[in-house]
Amino acid sequence: xxxxxxxxxxxxxxHPGRIALTPELSPxxxxxxxxxALFLEGYDDHIAGHISYRQPDETLLxxxxxxxxxxLKSSDIIRIDTAGNxxxxxxxxxxxxxxxxxxxxxxxxxxxxxxxxPRYASVWANKHEIPQIFDxxxxxxxxxxxxxxxxxxxxxxxxxxxxxxxxxxxxxxALLANHGVLVIGSDIRQAHIRAVTLEWRCRxxxxxxxxxxxxxxxxxxxxKLGGLIDEFGLPFMWEAMVRRVMRHRPQVLK
Ligand SMILES: [Zn+2]
Numbered sequence: 001x002x003x004x005x006x007x008x009x010x011x012x013x014x015h016p017g018r019i020a021l022t023p024e025l026s027p028x029x030x031x032x033x034x035x036x037a038l039f040l041e042g043y044d045d046h047i048a049g050h051i052s053y054r055q056p057d058e059t060l061l062x063x064x065x066x067x068x069x070x071x072l073k074s075s076d077i078i079r080i081d082t083a084g085n086x087x088x089x090x091x092x093x094x095x096x097x098x099x100x101x102x103x104x105x106x107x108x109x110x111x112x113x114x115x116x117x118p119r120y121a122s123v124w125a126n127k128h129e130i131p132q133i134f135d136x137x138x139x140x141x142x143x144x145x146x147x148x149x150x151x152x153x154x155x156x157x158x159x160x161x162x163x164x165x166x167x168x169x170x171x172x173x174a175l176l177a178n179h180g181v182l183v184i185g186s187d188i189r190q191a192h193i194r195a196v197t198l199e200w201r202c203r204x205x206x207x208x209x210x211x212x213x214x215x216x217x218x219x220x221x222x223x224k225l226g227g228l229i230d231e232f233g234l235p236f237m238w239e240a241m242v243r244r245v246m247r248h249r250p251q252v253l254k
Pocket of ligand 1: 048115116180
């Protein structure tokens with residue numbers, strides 16, 4: 001192992017270790033675990049929120065409309081086709097699948113799309129302000145956070161969703177004014193660290209503001225750290241959070 005951070009992270013990416021940190025997971029189990037893990041991070045607005053997960057055949061796995069993120073199991077995950085029809089599973093699909101499908105259609109890298117109203121990010125979305133980065137965990141991802149005022153165009157119609165998807169551009173994440181967040185990832189692991197980082201960053205900034213303000217991390221430093229983690233991932237993080245969910249809610253894998 002070398003001492004250069006990029007090389008160290010690359011080493012862990014290529015050599016994750018000889019001990020399996022989680023069981024083998026199906027795509028449905030990965031998605032159910034992501035919902036449960038993010039619920040524990042503050043993505044817990046009742047039955048709000050949806051995560052879509054594109055599969056190699058272009059169908060989308062998505063959580064059911066009816067269930068909260070902390071109650072669903074792997075067998076509850078439904079599958080929709082590219083027109084939004086449920087082709088696997090007994091539950092209903094959220095009408096918001098329209099927006100998810102519009103983003104998947106224009107972003108080759110957007111294999112996982114998360115939407116919810118997490119506790120602290122929603123506060124900043126209500127304030128129409130992008131919070132600064134104050135600590136290392138909040139700097140685990142770099143890149144501009146878009147502030148998107150969707151209420152200028154309701155996202156219930158095909159055309160509006162296509163416009164929103166185009167406006168998102170290549171952003172990794174966005175605050176939706178007076179609403180919540182969108183987080184994009186190329187896989188479950190990347191979507192997880194991005195979603196966790198966004199909410200953590202928003203929580204830290206909220207707390208700093210509550211005590212009268214603080215000193216943000218220097219932009220250059222935050223950008224460098226976030227770039228490294230985004231490229232290589234944070235070793236062992238997703239697996240540790242999977243095990244946390246499995247300890248508390250072992251039924252998630254059923
Ligand atoms: Zn929403």
